[in-house]
Amino acid sequence: MLKEFREFALKGNVVDLAIGVIIGAAFSQIVQSIVSDLFMPMIAWITRGGVDFSNYFLPLSGDVTATSLEAARAQGAVIAYGSFITAAINFLIVAWVLFLVVKGINEVKRKAERNKPPEPAPEVTADVQLLTEIRDLLADRARPSV
Numbered sequence: 001m002l003k004e005f006r007e008f009a010l011k012g013n014v015v016d017l018a019i020g021v022i023i024g025a026a027f028s029q030i031v032q033s034i035v036s037d038l039f040m041p042m043i044a045w046i047t048r049g050g051v052d053f054s055n056y057f058l059p060l061s062g063d064v065t066a067t068s069l070e071a072a073r074a075q076g077a078v079i080a081y082g083s084f085i086t087a088a089i090n091f092l093i094v095a096w097v098l099f100l101v102v103k104g105i106n107e108v109k110r111k112a113e114r115n116k117p118p119e120p121a122p123e124v125t126a127d128v129q130l131l132t133e134i135r136d137l138l139a140d141r142a143r144p145s146v
Contacts, residue, residue, distance in 0.1 A: 027094070035089050056082025 008014065040053065055069045060077040072078045124132075 028090075031090050031093050031097075034093060035086060039089060039093075040086070053082035053085045056080070056085070 043053075055067070057069050057072055057078040057080045059072060060079065064072045064076045064078060066072040066075055069078070069080055069082065073080075
């Protein structure tokens with residue numbers, strides 16, 4: 001059983017998947033930094049009010065009077081739609097980057113296909129060559145001579 005598990009775990013697909021998950025986690029941190037450190041400050045500057053999506057929430061009970069999300073969560077139930085907006089921006093950035101990566105890979109594949117030399121004609125075997133000669137001789141006999 002251990003031998004089967006080791007064979008399964010060391011298959012190329014499983015190892016590739018593990019590498020993809022690890023790279024995805026690192027990429028997630030990069031995207032989070034891009035959103036929180038680059039895009040959100042630009043959005044705040046554009047709106048001229050210093051918009052901070054992280055503290056946007058709707059209280060679900062009258063007991064919530066706090067102005068920050070963390071304090072509001074301590075007071076009662078809230079819908080943190082600002083966090084959702086940030087997550088949606090993260091998703092759009094990841095989707096856009098993955099689109100560009102797939103587009104680039106497809107372009108490289110198309111270039112490789114265009115630059116690929118034509119395949120040589122398949123080698124004709126001796127029996128096919130003999131049959132072709134017989135066919136040609138029979139066709140010549142069938143034609144009337146002029």
